[in-house]
Amino acid sequence: MDVPQARPAAPEAPLDAPAAPRAPTGGRGRVFFLALGYVCVALAAAGAVLPVLPTTPFLLVAVWAYMRSHPERAEKLLAHPRFGPYLRDWRDQGAIPTRAKLLAIGMMGVSFGLVYATSDRPAVLWGVGVTLVCTGLFIATRPVPKAR
Known part of the structure; x- marks a missing residue:
């Protein structure tokens, strides 16, 4: 009788490593997250010129939504010269x-x-x-x- 062998445990990621990007959502979920990303980028753009509307929180939500729908757009935000470092610091270190x-x-x-x-x-x-x-x-x- 064969006894199933226990699989070796996967190595844990170091605590300072960035979280692995989540696979894009399919179908309606992808459309929803893509639309949410666009809306949040638009609100962030408005927040850049309006003193009562924040910018960075909307960009954080946009990166989160784009990671689930269009990771290339998320990477574009993370590479932004002005906001990218803040977004990466939050994503990687909180x-x-x-x-x-x-x-x-x-x-x-x-x-x-x-x-x-x-x-x-x-x-x-x-x-x-x-x-x-x-x-x-x-x-x-x-x-x-x-x-x-």
Whole structure:
């Protein structure tokens, strides 16, 4: 009687290695993720000129969506001279540069100041305040990118 042999365990990837890209989704899923990527790139482009709309979060979602639908487009975003390093740092290390952290948290403080000055509803102040504090804590606790 033959006894099945245990397969040798696959070698684990080092902790600092980037995550393997996910295989593209097929059919409707591919169309959905491709459309989501385009929408997020458009919103990021608008965010580059509008002070109230962020740019990098939309680009992060666009890279994620393109990796599932059109990896070549994701690589094009990751190679962008201005935004590419930030996107690669997030993808590879989950890291945010100190300057970006300070700017994001500072802008959240300014935003809360504007809400405080223009709203007389305590529920709005509490809701916005709690959301901004939680988001600020998330940003502040992300690691700083390792030197390349």
